Amino acid sequence: MDEIAPEYDVVVLGTGLTECVLSGVMSVKGKKVLHIDRNDHYGGEAASVNIESLFKKYGNYTQGTEPWKKYGRVNDWNIDLVPKLLMSNGELTNILVSTDVTRYLEFKQIAGSYVQQGNGPRATVAKVPSDASEALRSPLMGLFEKRRAKKFLEWVGAFKEDDPATYNGLDLNRISMREVYEKFGLEATTRDFIGHSMALYQTDEYINEKGAAKETVQRIRLYVNSMARYGKSPYIYPLYGLGELPQGFARLSAIYGGTYMLNTNIDEISYNGKEVAGIKATMKERSDDPDGMKFETKTKTIIGDPSYFPGKVHVVGHLLKAICILTHPVPNTDNSDSAQLIIPQSQVGRKHDIYIAIVSSAHNVCPKGYYIAIVSTIAEGSANHHLELQPGFDRLGKIEERFMGPAIPLYEPLESGNRDRIFISKSYDATSHFETTTDDVRNIYLRAAGEELVVDGLRGENLVAQE
Amino acid sequence: MVDSGNASAPKPSSSVKLVLLGEAAVGKSSLVLRFVNNAFQENKEPTIGAAFLTQKTALPTRTIKFEIWDTAGQERFASLAPMYYRNAQSALVVYDLTKPTSLIKAKHWVAELQRQASPGIVIALVGNKLDLTKGAGGEAAALPAEEEGVEGEGEGEGDGDARKITTQEGRSYAEEEGLLFFETSAKSGVNVQEVFTAIANAIPETQMKTSRQGAGGGAGGGTQAALGSDRVNLTGGKGEAKEGCAC
Ligand SMILES: Cc1cc2nc3c(=O)[nH]c(=O)nc-3n(C[C@@H](O)[C@H](O)[C@H](O)COP(=O)(O)OP(=O)(O)OC[C@H]3O[C@@H](n4cnc5c(N)ncnc54)[C@H](O)[C@@H]3O)c2cc1C
Ligand SMILES: Nc1nc2c(ncn2[C@@H]2O[C@H](COP(=O)(O)OP(=O)(O)OP(=O)(O)O)[C@@H](O)[C@H]2O)c(=O)[nH]1
Ligand SMILES: [Mg+2]
Numbered sequence: 001m002d003e004i005a006p007e008y009d010v011v012v013l014g015t016g017l018t019e020c021v022l023s024g025v026m027s028v029k030g031k032k033v034l035h036i037d038r039n040d041h042y043g044g045e046a047a048s049v050n051i052e053s054l055f056k057k058y059g060n061y062t063q064g065t066e067p068w069k070k071y072g073r074v075n076d077w078n079i080d081l082v083p084k085l086l087m088s089n090g091e092l093t094n095i096l097v098s099t100d101v102t103r104y105l106e107f108k109q110i111a112g113s114y115v116q117q118g119n120g121p122r123a124t125v126a127k128v129p130s131d132a133s134e135a136l137r138s139p140l141m142g143l144f145e146k147r148r149a150k151k152f153l154e155w156v157g158a159f160k161e162d163d164p165a166t167y168n169g170l171d172l173n174r175i176s177m178r179e180v181y182e183k184f185g186l187e188a189t190t191r192d193f194i195g196h197s198m199a200l201y202q203t204d205e206y207i208n209e210k211g212a213a214k215e216t217v218q219r220i221r222l223y224v225n226s227m228a229r230y231g232k233s234p235y236i237y238p239l240y241g242l243g244e245l246p247q248g249f250a251r252l253s254a255i256y257g258g259t260y261m262l263n264t265n266i267d268e269i270s271y272n273g274k275e276v277a278g279i280k281a282t283m284k285e286r287s288d289d290p291d292g293m294k295f296e297t298k299t300k301t302i303i304g305d306p307s308y309f310p311g312k313v314h315v316v317g318h319l320l321k322a323i324c325i326l327t328h329p330v331p332n333t334d335n336s337d338s339a340q341l342i343i344p345q346s347q348v349g350r351k352h353d354i355y356i357a358i359v360s361s362a363h364n365v366c367p368k369g370y371y372i373a374i375v376s377t378i379a380e381g382s383a384n385h386h387l388e389l390q391p392g393f394d395r396l397g398k399i400e401e402r403f404m405g406p407a408i409p410l411y412e413p414l415e416s417g418n419r420d421r422i423f424i425s426k427s428y429d430a431t432s433h434f435e436t437t438t439d440d441v442r443n444i445y446l447r448a449a450g451e452e453l454v455v456d457g458l459r460g461e462n463l464v465a466q467e
Numbered sequence: 468m469v470d471s472g473n474a475s476a477p478k479p480s481s482s483v484k485l486v487l488l489g490e491a492a493v494g495k496s497s498l499v500l501r502f503v504n505n506a507f508q509e510n511k512e513p514t515i516g517a518a519f520l521t522q523k524t525a526l527p528t529r530t531i532k533f534e535i536w537d538t539a540g541q542e543r544f545a546s547l548a549p550m551y552y553r554n555a556q557s558a559l560v561v562y563d564l565t566k567p568t569s570l571i572k573a574k575h576w577v578a579e580l581q582r583q584a585s586p587g588i589v590i591a592l593v594g595n596k597l598d599l600t601k602g603a604g605g606e607a608a609a610l611p612a613e614e615e616g617v618e619g620e621g622e623g624e625g626d627g628d629a630r631k632i633t634t635q636e637g638r639s640y641a642e643e644e645g646l647l648f649f650e651t652s653a654k655s656g657v658n659v660q661e662v663f664t665a666i667a668n669a670i671p672e673t674q675m676k677t678s679r680q681g682a683g684g685g686a687g688g689g690t691q692a693a694l695g696s697d698r699v700n701l702t703g704g705k706g707e708a709k710e711g712c713a714c
Contacts, residue, residue, distance in 0.1 A: 042548050093701060102701045103519070104550060109697040230699050240553065247548035254539035260546035283544060362697070 004259070004295050008034040010448070011279055011297070013266060013304030016044040017242075017434070018425040020249035021441045022303050024099060026449070027256035028458055034297060035253060036281060040263040042250055044305060045428060048243030048365070051077040054323065058403040067401075071325070072367040078241035079323060079365065082428045083357040083374035084437075085110055085235035085340060089226040091438035092245075093236070098455040101248040108363055110235035111336035113227075115140070115197040116343040116395070117189060125332035125341065125395065128197045130227040130234070131157070145187055152184040152194075156220050172214035178207050180216075188346075196344035198223040202353050202378065202430060203345060222435075235340055235433070239364045266308060267294075269422075276302050276421050301448055302422045306411035309424050314414055318379040318407035319430050322389050325401040326371040330358050332395075337362035337371075340432060341395060348391040352378040355432045356392050378430045379407045416447055423448045480523070480530040483670055484554055487537050488576040489561035490569040494595040497653035498561065499535050502663055507654050524667045531667040533557075542576075549583060557589040557666045562637075564594040564650060565629040570637065577644055589669045591647035591662055594637045598652040601628030 009031040012023045020042070023035045041047055049057065052066075052074040061067045068074055086092050086107070096102050113128045117140055129135040132150040141149055160166045170180060181191050195201050199219035206212050226234030238244045254260055261283055268280040278298040285292050306313040333339045336358070343354040354377045361368045375392035379385060385407055386393075393399065413424035423444045429436050445453040487495040500506055503522045519536045536555070541547045560576045562569035573592060580590055634650060641648035647665050651658040 088699065088701075097701050107699045107701060109699055111697065230697075232697065236699055236701075240550075244550055244553075247550040250548060251539060251541070251550065254541045257540075259544070260541045261544040262546040264544075 007298040011299040013308040015042045020246035024249040024252035027253040027258040033258040048078040048241030050074045087226040088229040092434040104248045106239040107236045110338045112339040113233040114341040192344045197342040313411040315409040321376040322404035354392045485557040486555045490572040493563040552584040592641045594650040600630035
């Protein structure tokens with residue numbers, strides 16, 4: 001039983017969220033899965049770490065000092081390395097429910113969704129209106145604009161993809177969003193918060209793209225429906241941090257027979273012609289064996305994150321990110337214990353939005369009285385990255401501690417994996433939610449398993465045995 | 468069997484997360500199967516397929532609903548996730564009385580729990596497969612240390628004593644570490660119910676209310692009120708925490 005099988009249907013490398021969801025789904029589908037991570041913890045880049053680890057990861061301290069000691073018990077901290085939230089009506093939520101992984105996790109609402117208008121001292125921060133009646137009360141718009149926005153949101157709310165009568169005479173498959181905005185007569189500032197804080201586009205490229213109007217409408221609907229589900233914001237968040245998500249899916253995989261090996265290096269990947277044939281690996285020192293345990297096993301399919309395949313991926317951009325510890329709520333967020341604040345690019349003269357995700361002790365990620373705010377954006381220059389994030393820092397008030405490393409490369413695979421049967425995930429991108437992650441999950445599943453992933457009814461009958 | 472229907476005046480009921488730990492094949496799943504279904508399978512397969520099982524235990528003043536988590540094999544290569552221990556109020560660390568390495572493994576797990584789990588966790592150390600040892604018919608075997616003594620040399624097949632770990636050895640380790648201690652047989656059922664009842668009794672009433680959401684890990688007392696609000700139940704649209712109807 002303590003043995004590694006001579007062959008697995010799928011070997012998964014890395015325990016980030018994408019890999020763990022795929023591992024879980026594959027196991028439920030009856031595939032024999034071996035899941036490996038070189039680190040001694042789950043989550044890879046999507047892990048949540050304690051405050052001591054965070055100081056050490058970023059090297060923010062002088063040798064010999066222990067600055068984390070003033071922040072209470074280190075293990076009361078679960079600080080996300082990747083700033084993301086779940087859309088409560090989004091695909092990740094759907095997968096969590098369909099697989100019953102919700103059994104292991106508790107979720108809370110994020111208390112508010114905010115957007116910035118204007119810049120510098122004249123910047124205002126206001127709640128993102130999520131329906132027609134909120135639009136009428138929003139300080140983001142003047143009187144007449146409110147009415148136009150109300151009309152627009154009513155139309156989006158009634159839109160049904162398969163009912164052309166709801167298209168309002170607009171050929172959404174052909175036209176650009178600009179034409180839709182023009183039809184409703186919406187002003188540039190309104191377009192800005194709709195496109196960036198509701199449709200959650202990170203740049204303005206969507207506006208002129210022909211045929212992108214329907215996707216935009218659907219994104220706004222996702223926002224509005226997510227908002228409607230629990231009321232305060234469209235976002236939810238797992239207690240103890242995002243690092244719980246990969247662990248939950250790993251458990252799902254294990255329950256269906258998946259084998260887990262952390263702390264294990266991949267020494268070699270072997271091929272049969274062009275296709276992958278197996279791996280050689282070493283589980284690093286276990287107590288009884290100082291050299292670690294070397295093993296090999298066959299497989300015809302590997303799924304992994306980019307860090308395992310430096311030669312098969314390329315960099316598509318750089319993420320800038322700063323983790324900030326605060327002792328107060330973020331100003332102008334109604335003292336919320338948590339929030340998402342989006343600074344649309346055009347408001348601060350950028351091409352990419354700046355995101356701020358705020359969580360606190362209400363989510364069991366830090367001791368009482370603390371708040372964790374992560375400011376992030378896509379790098380536009382090659383130096384002075386802290387200046388690119390500055391408009392975000394300006395929103396935070398006094399910052400106790402700021403952790404910011406070099407720009408983080410974002411990777412994508414060079415090939416689809418159809419040739420070598422090595423399917424590589426994308427890095428977590430700069431979006432504020434997991435919708436692109438689940439797109440990647442579906443995409444990899446389609447390529448690796450040769451069929452669409454259907455999550456509804458995935459949970460096995462015997463998954464939860466009752467008394 | 469435990470849950471006799473006193474329908475008129477239900478006693479306060481609370482959930483307790485219990486995690487299982489121990490070497491492969493010591494009988495973790497079998498103990499749970501005995502506790503939950505009062506059944507035993509001679510050749511139980513390595514565990515797959517259950518997220519967790521639940522079973523109620525009635526105490527004089529309250530009812531405890533155990534939510535029992537199996538490792539799902541993630542412990543085999545030392546790859547258990549912290550989520551497994553998170554908010555566990557109790558743990559069953561199992562070894563096999565006929566297998567000396569399994570006690571060493573059990574000690575390792577106790578240390579791991581003391582390092583990782585919530586400080587107040589109730590740990591029971593359980594030596595299982597008592598039916599394979601001498602003088603272990605169905606009588607209350609475990610507690611008194613009297614019938615220890617003879618080390619089961621050899622295979623012990625002749626007189627049916629395969630015991631390799633004395634009662635005293637298990638007990639004194641348990642006492643050192645402040646653990647509950649039992650010797651059980653999932654096969655005959657001896658002491659199985661007793662283990663769970665003892666755990667239920669050892670969990671302070673104050674720990675209960677919070678059940679798995681509030682307890683442990685976090686920042687103690689103050690969090691509970693904060694946790695009450697805004698929690699979402701994903702499986703049913705709007706609503707309260709899912710423990711709301713613990714029926
Ligand atoms: C949102 C977000 C997403 C990210 N996504 C990714 C991502 O998908 N992929 C990614 O690489 N980085 C990603 N990064 C960040 C990243 O560049 C890390 O800084 C980098 O992986 C180094 O990680 P580490 O410091 O933990 O070092 P380690 O994990 O120790 O790795 C250091 C480097 O050595 C290489 N390496 C180590 N061990 C092995 C091995 N056994 N086989 C092959 N190579 C090995 C890796 O390529 C890695 O870059 C992401 C960061 C963020 C914030
Ligand atoms: N004689 C005897 N056999 C037992 C007892 N408990 C379990 N077994 C047997 O021991 C074997 C392993 O039992 P499991 O309950 O699967 O053990 P486990 O610890 O859950 O094993 P893993 O899930 O593989 O880690 C099975 O063949 C059981 O029938 C016991 O009390 N007495
Ligand atoms: Mg088992």
